[in-house]
Amino acid sequence: MQDKTGSGRRQRVAVLGATGSIGEQTLDVVARHPQRFEVVALSAARQVQRLAQQCAQHRPRWAVIGDDHVDALRTALAALGVAGVQVLPASTGLVDVATAPEVDTVMAAIVGAAGLGPCLAAARAGKRLLLANKEALVVGGEFFISAVRAGGAQLLPIDSEHSAIFQALPEDPSTWDERVDKIVLTASGGPFRQRDPATLGEVTPEQACAHPNWVMGRKISVDSATMMNKALEVIEARYLFGFAPERIEVVIHPQSVVHSMVQYRDRSVVAQLGTPDMRVPIAYGLGWPQRIESGAEALDWTRLGALTFEAPGPQRFPGLWLAWEALQAPPGTTAVLNAANEVAVDAFLQGRLRFDHIHRVNRATLEAYTPTPPASLDDLLALDREARAVAWQQVRRAAQ
Numbered sequence: 001m002q003d004k005t006g007s008g009r010r011q012r013v014a015v016l017g018a019t020g021s022i023g024e025q026t027l028d029v030v031a032r033h034p035q036r037f038e039v040v041a042l043s044a045a046r047q048v049q050r051l052a053q054q055c056a057q058h059r060p061r062w063a064v065i066g067d068d069h070v071d072a073l074r075t076a077l078a079a080l081g082v083a084g085v086q087v088l089p090a091s092t093g094l095v096d097v098a099t100a101p102e103v104d105t106v107m108a109a110i111v112g113a114a115g116l117g118p119c120l121a122a123a124r125a126g127k128r129l130l131l132a133n134k135e136a137l138v139v140g141g142e143f144f145i146s147a148v149r150a151g152g153a154q155l156l157p158i159d160s161e162h163s164a165i166f167q168a169l170p171e172d173p174s175t176w177d178e179r180v181d182k183i184v185l186t187a188s189g190g191p192f193r194q195r196d197p198a199t200l201g202e203v204t205p206e207q208a209c210a211h212p213n214w215v216m217g218r219k220i221s222v223d224s225a226t227m228m229n230k231a232l233e234v235i236e237a238r239y240l241f242g243f244a245p246e247r248i249e250v251v252i253h254p255q256s257v258v259h260s261m262v263q264y265r266d267r268s269v270v271a272q273l274g275t276p277d278m279r280v281p282i283a284y285g286l287g288w289p290q291r292i293e294s295g296a297e298a299l300d301w302t303r304l305g306a307l308t309f310e311a312p313g314p315q316r317f318p319g320l321w322l323a324w325e326a327l328q329a330p331p332g333t334t335a336v337l338n339a340a341n342e343v344a345v346d347a348f349l350q351g352r353l354r355f356d357h358i359h360r361v362n363r364a365t366l367e368a369y370t371p372t373p374p375a376s377l378d379d380l381l382a383l384d385r386e387a388r389a390v391a392w393q394q395v396r397r398a399a400q
């Protein structure tokens with residue numbers, strides 16, 4: 001077995017956001033390869049019992065939990081008879097484990113801008129950074145990529161579309177610009193792809209979270225329903241792969257079998273396909289450059305049926321175009337867009353904002369708040385805080 005240094009020892013993995021959809025699936029893949037991986041740290045925000053159970057199964061050295069839940073986690077671990085796990089508060093513990101010399105690989109699976117600090121810390125510490133937490137890159141932008149370069153980290157995409165693109169691109173990044181025409185992200189269109197746009201004001205959080213192809217956390221599920229997920233993914237692709245925004249395209253593909261594609265200069269298209277199962281890109285990231293068993297089912301070509309493609313409509317999915325607008329605006333604008341969207345989705349899930357007003361809040365926040373280009377993590381955090389305050393004002397205005 002090889003770790004990233006080829007030393008022969010097991011890869012020591014920290015899973016940030018272990019109790020979420022990506023975190024659980026990461027642990028599923030890791031558990032299939034006990035000779036290859038060792039779990040050394042797990043984190044959660046507030047799911048104490050679930051984190052304690054994961055600790056009982058994976059026996060990490062560290063468990064990180066939201067500051068208010070540290071005592072509860074210690075109690076839960078004792079009740080399960082789990083000894084030897086050091087409990088750390090999230091306010092310091094996330095960065096501590098992301099940078100610990102005992103950690104080789106960090107799975108970044110926290111949702112939202114809350115994952116930015118630990119991602120930057122892991123990048124600067126030169127870790128192998130498996131990025132599911134797309135919001136961290138949308139907020140951090142070039143600053144994030146510079147931290148990866150400065151730290152000598154290995155950044156590998158976990159988001160299914162970006163994993164697909166990474167698999168379809170030439171191995172040598174220095175040839176991408178010359179050989180590639182454009183990259184094409186596929187989007188399912190979410191649960192409201194065929195719903196009358198005039199009725200989108202009535203949809204409930206339960207309906208919005210019922211994704212047709214993937215079982216995911218609630219925030220990303222709402223983003224899929226508005227197609228803000230794809231807007232975030234366009235921005236994510238821009239920073240991950242360095243292509244100009246006009247060389248990134250989105251097409252709706254309701255079956256979620258073609259996970260994305262790369263169109264080359266000669267008009268040849270290379271795509272990555274597979275069943276919609278996040279364990280595939282997770283296993284790809286964990287095993288890279290090798291290929292390892294993921295647990296996913298193989299595609300059955302005889303039962304697959306039609307693979308279809310269509311253009312996203314501006315009336316139903318107005319948020320999608322904010323990605324290109326934000327990328328063309330001054331640095332920091334993508335962080336404003338992300339903050340607005342996190343607030344709007346939160347308000348919608350709390351029943352304080354109509355679904356079709358999510359876009360209204362995002363656009364109004366972009367118009368009301370012009371960021372100063374960020375030069376540090378503190379700048380980014382301040383920008384995020386200020387944009388959220390503006391977005392909450394817009395939520396209150398939309399509710400009037």
Ligand SMILES: NC(=O)C1=CN([C@@H]2O[C@H](COP(=O)(O)OP(=O)(O)OC[C@H]3O[C@@H](n4cnc5c(N)ncnc54)[C@H](OP(=O)(O)O)[C@@H]3O)[C@@H](O)[C@H]2O)C=CC1
Binds near residue numbers: 114
């Ligand atoms: N789910 C999927 O299939 C995909 C997800 N992604 C991306 O991966 C990331 C995770 O998504 P997903 O797994 O669906 O999300 P979930 O909501 O299922 O899980 C989020 C995880 O992050 C923890 N968490 C939440 N808030 C905080 C916080 N403020 N500080 C520290 N930890 C926190 C949660 O802890 P607790 O459980 O205790 O609340 C949980 O462990 C997102 O960025 C998403 O866009 C990308 C592609 C696919």
Ligand SMILES: CC(=O)[C@@H](O)[C@H](O)COP(=O)(O)O
Binds near residue numbers: 159186189190224229
């Ligand atoms: C699994 C994954 O990567 C999600 O980001 C997924 O792509 C969401 O589906 P949508 O295409 O509907 O946004």
Ligand SMILES: [Mn+2]
Binds near residue numbers: 160233
């Ligand atoms: Mn995706």
